[in-house]
Amino acid sequence: MATHDLWTPDRLPDPFAGVAKFLFDWIPLLVLVVGWEVASGRAVSESVLPPPTAVAAATVDLFATGEVIPHLAVSLLRVGVGLGLSIAVGVLLGIGMSQSDAVEDFFDVFLSLIYPLPKTALVPLALLWLGIGTKTAVLIVFLACLLPIVMNANNAAENVDQNLIRSARMMGTSDRRLFWKVVIPATIPEILTGIRQAIPFAFISLISAELIASEQGMGRLIRDAGSIGRYPAMFATIVIISAVAYTAVYGFEQIRERVLVWT
Amino acid sequence: MDGRIGISHLEKVYGEGSERTKAIDDLSFDIDGGEFTSVVGPSGCGKSTLLYIIAGFLDITNGTVSVDGTPIDGPGTDRGVVFQDYALFPWRTVKENVLYGLEEAGVPDEEADATAQRFIDMMDLSGFENKYPKELSGGMKQRVALARTLAYDPKILLMDEPFGALDQPLRETLQDQLIDIWGDLDKTVVFITHDVEEAVYLSERVMIMTRHPGTKKTVTEVDLDRSRPREDIVTSEEFTRKKNEVWRSLREETKSEVQP
Ligand SMILES: Nc1ncnc2c1ncn2[C@@H]1O[C@H](COP(=O)(O)OP(=O)(O)OP(=O)(O)O)[C@@H](O)[C@H]1O
Ligand SMILES: [Mg+2]
Numbered sequence: 001m002a003t004h005d006l007w008t009p010d011r012l013p014d015p016f017a018g019v020a021k022f023l024f025d026w027i028p029l030l031v032l033v034v035g036w037e038v039a040s041g042r043a044v045s046e047s048v049l050p051p052p053t054a055v056a057a058a059t060v061d062l063f064a065t066g067e068v069i070p071h072l073a074v075s076l077l078r079v080g081v082g083l084g085l086s087i088a089v090g091v092l093l094g095i096g097m098s099q100s101d102a103v104e105d106f107f108d109v110f111l112s113l114i115y116p117l118p119k120t121a122l123v124p125l126a127l128l129w130l131g132i133g134t135k136t137a138v139l140i141v142f143l144a145c146l147l148p149i150v151m152n153a154n155n156a157a158e159n160v161d162q163n164l165i166r167s168a169r170m171m172g173t174s175d176r177r178l179f180w181k182v183v184i185p186a187t188i189p190e191i192l193t194g195i196r197q198a199i200p201f202a203f204i205s206l207i208s209a210e211l212i213a214s215e216q217g218m219g220r221l222i223r224d225a226g227s228i229g230r231y232p233a234m235f236a237t238i239v240i241i242s243a244v245a246y247t248a249v250y251g252f253e254q255i256r257e258r259v260l261v262w263t
Numbered sequence: 264m265d266g267r268i269g270i271s272h273l274e275k276v277y278g279e280g281s282e283r284t285k286a287i288d289d290l291s292f293d294i295d296g297g298e299f300t301s302v303v304g305p306s307g308c309g310k311s312t313l314l315y316i317i318a319g320f321l322d323i324t325n326g327t328v329s330v331d332g333t334p335i336d337g338p339g340t341d342r343g344v345v346f347q348d349y350a351l352f353p354w355r356t357v358k359e360n361v362l363y364g365l366e367e368a369g370v371p372d373e374e375a376d377a378t379a380q381r382f383i384d385m386m387d388l389s390g391f392e393n394k395y396p397k398e399l400s401g402g403m404k405q406r407v408a409l410a411r412t413l414a415y416d417p418k419i420l421l422m423d424e425p426f427g428a429l430d431q432p433l434r435e436t437l438q439d440q441l442i443d444i445w446g447d448l449d450k451t452v453v454f455i456t457h458d459v460e461e462a463v464y465l466s467e468r469v470m471i472m473t474r475h476p477g478t479k480k481t482v483t484e485v486d487l488d489r490s491r492p493r494e495d496i497v498t499s500e501e502f503t504r505k506k507n508e509v510w511r512s513l514r515e516e517t518k519s520e521v522q523p
Contacts, residue, residue: 163350166320169338171364171415185354262354262395 050232058232059239068221068240075206075218075241078134079248082141083195083202090146091191094153095183111150119144119201120208127213137209137217144205145198152194156187189263192256199252203245265331266296266341266418266451268317272326275312285476286312289326292470292479296331296418299445299452301462303509304472304480305517310455313477314421317453318344330419340368342419343412347427349404351396357407358383358392364415382410386440402433406440413444419451427457434458435493438465442489459513463505464496471509474516481512 033052040051050058062068097104119140126136160183168182169175210219218241225234275287286309294300302310315321316328319338328335330342343364351360361383365375383392386406396404405425412420426434438461445452456462462469463485473480485505487496496502 161348161350163346163348164352166318166338166344167346167350167352167411168363168367169320170318170340170342170344171411172340172367177367182352185352188354262397 047229047231050235054232055235055239058230058236062233062236062240068218068237071216071218071221071237072240072244074134074216075210076244078137078210078217079141079202079206081134082138082206083145083198085138086142086145086149086198087191087195089142090149090194091153094150094155094191094194095157095179095187097150097154098157099179099183111147114143115147119205123209123212126209132213132215134214136213137206140205140209141202144201148197148201149191149194152190152197153187156190157183160186189260192259196249196252196256199249200245203241203248207241266449267331268294268419268451268453269327269329269332270294270313270317271328273313273316273323273328274325275309275316275321276324287316288476288478290472290478291326292482294451294453296451297449298468299454299466301454301456301466301469302472303456303459303462303469303513304477305474305513306457307475308472308516309475309477310472311423313472314344314423314453314455317419318342318421340364340415341417342421343415343417345405345408345412345420345422345425347424349396349401349408351404351407351411353396356393356395357388357399360396360407361411361414363411368415379410379414382414385413385444386410401429402437405429405437409441409444413448417450419453422452422454424455424457426461434461439493441465446489459506459510460497463502463509464493469505469509471512471516480516483509483512 036049037051037053040046040049046054093103093107097107122143123136123140126139130136130139164182164186165178168178173181206217207219207222210217211223212219214220218237221237222234225231225237270290270292273287273290274285277284277286290313302313304310312321316323317330317335319335319342323335352363355363358379361379362375365378370378380392383389386409388403388406388410391399391403396407399407408425426437429437441452442465444450452466454462454465463483464487467485469483469485471480471483472478483505487499487501487505489496
């Protein structure tokens with residue numbers, strides 16, 4: 001009976017359904033690319049909007065000559081460090097604020113202040129303090145990612161089911177161990193949600209910082225290519241960094257699902 | 264026998280100023296080690312408050328509450344609590360939940376594993392060791408919660424409407440399982456419920472509380488031969504008489520609530 005199940009009619013179309021869904025998901029992008037190809041050189045000047053074929057060729061070229069590699073490496077390092085710092089600080093701060101009124105009162109002011117501020121508006125200021133380069137970019141990425149992580153962690157830590165804490169204390173868990181045994185695991189789903197929300201912010205703020213305050217990195221490459229009229233290379237760089245950001249989000253979501261089998 | 268609970272002139276006040284609510288007013292009551300006591304009373308009369316005070320989750324405003332003669336000072340492994348909402352750790356499997364108290368007590372792995380398995384089997388959870396709580400039904404979750412509490416061997420079981428969220432047949436199964444456990448393991452049980460029949464069926468004594476602010480109203484002793492099957496017990500004259508006695512006493516409290 002069990003092997004028979006494999007051949008029931010509603011079991012077969014599964015792969016086809018998968019393919020169909022894949023096609024439907026990508027049709028809008030396909031339409032865009034084809035429209036772009038047609039428009040380029042006709043509706044808009046080819047020099048302002050190079051066709052996708054030219055962008056694709058430039059992409060291959062950027063990798064083949066190795067030109068993009070150091071820029072990509074620097075950008076990834078900056079995103080990694082900035083995001084990593086914001087996770088470390090954000091989780092500690094978010095949970096710390098839930099555990100102590102003093103901590104909450106102290107940091108609440110700063111968080112309320114930076115909340116409505118577009119983090120990229122701080123690039124010139126950061127540039128002034130930290131100079132051109134990695135430090136400025138990391139600071140901007142860090143600030144842009146901090147809030148979603150703090151807020152999600154804080155919200156979750158404030159709402160840990162009291163009866164879980166009571167149960168743990170009843171079973172002999174000291175207040176100090178409670179943090180690792182209950183508060184952290186109970187907060188992990190929201191921490192991961194916060195990180196997921198922060199990843200796009202990390203890339204947006206990275207490029208903004210590099211456009212202005214860096215001699216290396218993908219943002220700088222976009223600016224350089226644009227300023228000397230290498231428009232296909234400029235578009236190619238945008239495409240590459242977008243693909244990297246997309247992959248980061250998608251990869252992280254896969255990891256999150258693995259980690260959260262219990263939710 | 265250990266597991267005695269002494270409650271003397273207990274008073275509990277929540278909040279201050281205009282927020283001030285007296286939840287429990289001058290309640291004195293002693294529970295013997297190994298005794299099964301139920302507490303019934305109108306909603307909001309302070310049953311959960313009383314239980315959480317014995318658990319050590321709440322401060323006492325006045326009076327004393329002691330376990331085996333020692334005043335209560337916070338939660339501790341001599342007592343175990345079973346909540347209506349199970350309070351299982353969702354990130355731990357069934358087995359890992361049952362292991363929790365043993366881990367915290369520093370029991371060696373092999374011994375802890377054997378003990379956990381014993382209570383998993385006792386609660387009919389074999390085969391579900393590696394499931395997460397979200398994969399279980401309410402009745403199974405409550406059995407895991409019971410196994411988790413029994414595994415670290417507290418002398419006193421504190422249960423706050425543990426079967427309140429379950430449907431009738433399931434409640435009955437779990438009630439019978441609880442009676443068996445109580446018979447086998449010599450625990451003091453304090454059992455809070457809204458259900459008069461459940462209170463009389465399970466316990467040796469039923470304390471009825473007055474309406475808010477709650478205190479002890481009456482205590483009904485129930486002396487049933489619990490080795491008989493359920494149908495014999497619930498159809499017995501003694502059972503019906505005790506049920507009516509508790510019901511009438513409780514009814515006076517809920518009725519007077521409505522009158523000015
Ligand atoms: N944390 C709290 N702060 C202030 N008042 C509270 C608090 N907890 C309970 N009370 C009040 O104390 C009284 C007793 O509450 P408690 O939860 O102990 O009643 P209960 O008998 O368990 O009710 P129920 O049968 O509905 O569960 C109620 O009037 C309630 O409003
Ligand atoms: Mg209650």
